Amino acid sequence: MELFCLEKDTVVRAQKDPNIFCDERVLQSLLTVEDRYVPQGPYFKCVQKDIQPFMRKMVATWMLEVCEEEKCEDDVFPLAMNYLDRFLAAVPTRKCYLQLLGAVCLFLASKLKACQPLSARKLCMYTDNSITSQQLLWELVVLSKLKWNLAAITPLDFIEHILHKLPFHEDRLTLIRKHTQTFIALCATDHSFTMYPPSMIATGCVGAAVCGLQSSQSNQSLWGDNLMELLAKITNTELDCLKSCQEQIEQLLTDSLKESQQQHQQQQQDGRASNKGTQSQNLSCTPTDVRDVNL
Amino acid sequence: MSNVRLSNGSPTLERMEARLSDQPKPSACRNLFGPVDHEELKKDFQRQLRTMEDASAEAWNFDFSTHTPRADGRYQWEALDIRSVPGFYSRSERGKGSDIHISSSGNNNDNNVDVNGNHDCRVTEQSAETPETLREPRKRSSCLDSSCQSKRSHICVDEVTRTPRKPKKPRKPLSPTPT
Numbered sequence: 001m002e003l004f005c006l007e008k009d010t011v012v013r014a015q016k017d018p019n020i021f022c023d024e025r026v027l028q029s030l031l032t033v034e035d036r037y038v039p040q041g042p043y044f045k046c047v048q049k050d051i052q053p054f055m056r057k058m059v060a061t062w063m064l065e066v067c068e069e070e071k072c073e074d075d076v077f078p079l080a081m082n083y084l085d086r087f088l089a090a091v092p093t094r095k096c097y098l099q100l101l102g103a104v105c106l107f108l109a110s111k112l113k114a115c116q117p118l119s120a121r122k123l124c125m126y127t128d129n130s131i132t133s134q135q136l137l138w139e140l141v142v143l144s145k146l147k148w149n150l151a152a153i154t155p156l157d158f159i160e161h162i163l164h165k166l167p168f169h170e171d172r173l174t175l176i177r178k179h180t181q182t183f184i185a186l187c188a189t190d191h192s193f194t195m196y197p198p199s200m201i202a203t204g205c206v207g208a209a210v211c212g213l214q215s216s217q218s219n220q221s222l223w224g225d226n227l228m229e230l231l232a233k234i235t236n237t238e239l240d241c242l243k244s245c246q247e248q249i250e251q252l253l254t255d256s257l258k259e260s261q262q263q264h265q266q267q268q269q270d271g272r273a274s275n276k277g278t279q280s281q282n283l284s285c286t287p288t289d290v291r292d293v294n295l
Numbered sequence: 296m297s298n299v300r301l302s303n304g305s306p307t308l309e310r311m312e313a314r315l316s317d318q319p320k321p322s323a324c325r326n327l328f329g330p331v332d333h334e335e336l337k338k339d340f341q342r343q344l345r346t347m348e349d350a351s352a353e354a355w356n357f358d359f360s361t362h363t364p365r366a367d368g369r370y371q372w373e374a375l376d377i378r379s380v381p382g383f384y385s386r387s388e389r390g391k392g393s394d395i396h397i398s399s400s401g402n403n404n405d406n407n408v409d410v411n412g413n414h415d416c417r418v419t420e421q422s423a424e425t426p427e428t429l430r431e432p433r434k435r436s437s438c439l440d441s442s443c444q445s446k447r448s449h450i451c452v453d454e455v456t457r458t459p460r461k462p463k464k465p466r467k468p469l470s471p472t473p474t
Contacts, residue, residue, distance in 0.1 A: 096332065098327070099328055126323050135331075135340075
């Protein structure tokens with residue numbers, strides 16, 4: 001007799017509540033409140049002396065990798081980046097503390113959003129044990145500086161409201177949603193989007209996703225200016241700002257694709273070089289390879 | 296004869312350990328900005344906590360470190376009789392004595408972090424005066440056992456006190472006598 005465990009590791013999500021997504025007041029409330037959670041002022045010029053934009057990108061990329069490795073919910077990473085930006089906009093921070101700050105922000109965001117929060121031990125492991133779990137108590141400082149306002153509005157909060165108003169089939173919307181989430185994560189890694197309202201980023205990402213998918217297909221029912229006008233109307237965004245934002249997102253995507261291709265080529269070259277070394281190591285040191293002996 | 300390859304024979308423990316340690320770490324495991332000065336970080340943290348405490352004391356006109364009201368400010372504090380406030384304000388915490396350190400089963404030395412990575416926020420460095428016996432993990436007395444309360448059918452207000460008592464035997468509810 002065999003015992004089977006039928007429990008699955010997949011996260012069970014609540015179904016979409018029509019009372020939320022069909023009610024215009026919810027979207028209006030989000031639009032009203034969203035500005036409270038946007039960092040005030042460009043902090044690289046005013047607040048931070050030791051931290052440069054490329055360092056933020058390094059931390060953000062690392063945080064995204066941790067989230068992917070741990071299969072965190074989609075909300076965790078953008079929320080953690082929101083905490084990071086709001087903290088950096090308020091508190092001058094040393095370069096050597098930046099990874100600790102990133103880990104703390106992930107820790108807090110996962111406690112708020114994830115079904116299974118990231119453990120302190122794992123986060124320390126991901127920093128290559130350069131910090132201890134004791135030092136994650138910096139979360140108290142972060143909480144204090146953020147005035148305990150943790151339920152921040154992120155671009156992901158707007159996706160369903162926008163997609164609900166687009167005239168596409170459900171299977172198509174699933175694909176658009178997936179691409180949009182990827183674009184939002186990408187925007188969170190780039191410092192030039194920190195000052196943008198979440199609704200604008202969400203709208204721009206949806207626009208970029210729809211355009212990207214429709215350019216590869218013949219059916220172009222909603223395209224170009226028609227799409228932009230509809231999206232601008234949904235989130236009360238100025239059309240010019242939205243166009244500019246979408247172009248920026250598309251440019252960011254192009255740059256990141258180039259970057260990843262270069263890295264991939266570099267890895268392949270490194271792999272070829274190391275293969276030559278390992279081939280000689282792989283040869284058996286006995287006349288008849290022990291691995292080939294059959295009993 | 297069976298067609299078994301020698302190399303696939305079950306390895307000894309030593310070989311097994313070596314193989315496990317050779318497994319690559321996740322690609323995300325990396326230190327981004329070099330070594331952290333732990334002492335400096337600790338000082339910074341203490342300084343930040345002090346700043347937070349001072350801000351709280353200023354806001355509430357109350358010194359939270361000594362649990363005493365401040366002289367003048369917006370709020371006037373007055374002591375209340377312990378019987379006039381709900382029980383949880385006076386009840387002692389269960390199994391959270393600051394001197395009891397329960398060691399985790401793993402190799403992690405941070406004893407005040409539980410399995411889920413949650414902290415016991417009362418981080419106190421053990422002083423030299425702490426007896427050696429208290430540092431070791433020890434069995435809890437029966438009064439700290441969480442099952443103790445549930446075994447008792449009735450709990451009077453005066454039974455829940457700071458001083459631990461021996462658990463009473465569960466009282467049987469009085470059954471109605473047939474007439």
